[in-house]
């Protein structure tokens with residue numbers, strides 16, 4: 001099959017010879033990367049029941065079938081254009097959106113696209129060993145669904161680089177396959193994407209919290225004046241929703257099973273003795289991945305964020321829901337900032353400079369809604385008094401005004417000694433990791449069966465039964 005037929009797209013690839021040539025050059029390197037750095041042990045002898053986008057309309061964006069992973073058809077899709085779309089914010093508000101990259105914003109836009117693009121293959125690399133420890137075929141299939149879609153998101157960013165950034169864009173597209181998660185010499189660009197994801201609890205917490213950072217970034221990029229960037233990220237959001245579903249329901253199912261096991265064993269019993277995952281352990285993983293993901297939103301006070309907004313490159317999430325003027329030239333944000341004596345005190349910051357924090361506000365609210373669902377639908381429903389709590393946004397930060405200081409999960413400032421003494425209460429420990437590795441040591445590959453530490457989902461994929469063979473091995 002010709003490459004332009006292999007790549008489902010709505011960008012008229014077959015008549016865009018320049019783009020087609022660039023992709024023909026890049027695609028073999030992508031497949032090599034996918035085989036080396038993608039799901040280990042599932043490349044050649046497995047068929048996976050996956051969703052593939054073959055068009056952007058309701059009928060085509062979720063086409064389900066069995067496919068071998070390296071044969072997945074990674075496509076290029078932009079959401080349908082909005083007629084007479086206008087710039088919605090910043091200094092150019094009201095002008096027509098751009099179909100080409102303005103020279104003066106070329107570097108800033110390329111940077112935004114490369115940073116977003118770098119996260120996509122990074123998470124595939126982080127998750128590559130998980131298939132060998134899966135709790136069920138249903139979960140295995142969901143892992144691969146997330147992985148192929150992160151691969152498609154990389155294609156989406158590479159499409160923009162190849163189409164709008166000339167030779168620089170081609171070089172960036174190659175470099176996106178050369179950096180690797182956790183690699184000492186050429187790591188991924190953002191810290192959370194260099195952390196190993198070697199347990200399924202890490203995977204669920206990552207898809208709950210770090211993919212949700214992806215959602216807030218994509219929402220803000222989908223406001224962009226660069227219309228192809230807006231349309232690309234808008235379509236990515238439809239896929240991203242599934243990733244967060246995997247994370248939220250994954251942890252809900254673990255908590256559900258924990259509650260069942262606690263009831264069976266008697267509430268005073270250590271749930272680990274019966275193979276469950278205790279709630280404090282889950283809380284430590286929530287603390288870790290939530291705080292890592294807060295860092296991804298950048299410094300509280302940021303001139304980059306101000307420039308992106310001023311120039312119309314990156315808006316707020318759901319920009320039109322804000323009741324203000326969308327220009328923000330005179331407004332301010334009340335932020336706790338460190339003064340010269342090292343104390344935190346409320347300070348007014350020009351709103352444009354506080355936009356990372358504004359996006360973080362949106363993100364924290366979206367996370368809180370998910371945590372509330374766990375508490376209400378699982379812990380409260382089982383009559384337990386324990387609750388999962390989001391830690392303070394000051395806790396465990398490596399970026400911004402709270403970095404290099406210590407706070408407990410409630411946000412109370414503590415000494416370095418107290419932090420050292422107590423951090424094992426708050427963050428995943430070696431023993432936690434060892435325990436999780438022990439209960440996932442034997443993977444569950446039998447259709448309809450689930451590991452002891454996780455409850456089955458409420459329904460199967462695409463209305464199929466839970467005992468459907470979501471991943472099948474070729475003879």
Ligand SMILES: [Fe+2]
Nearest residue numbers: 120150153214
């Ligand atoms: Fe993604």
Ligand SMILES: [Fe+2]
Nearest residue numbers: 211214240243
């Ligand atoms: Fe994602």
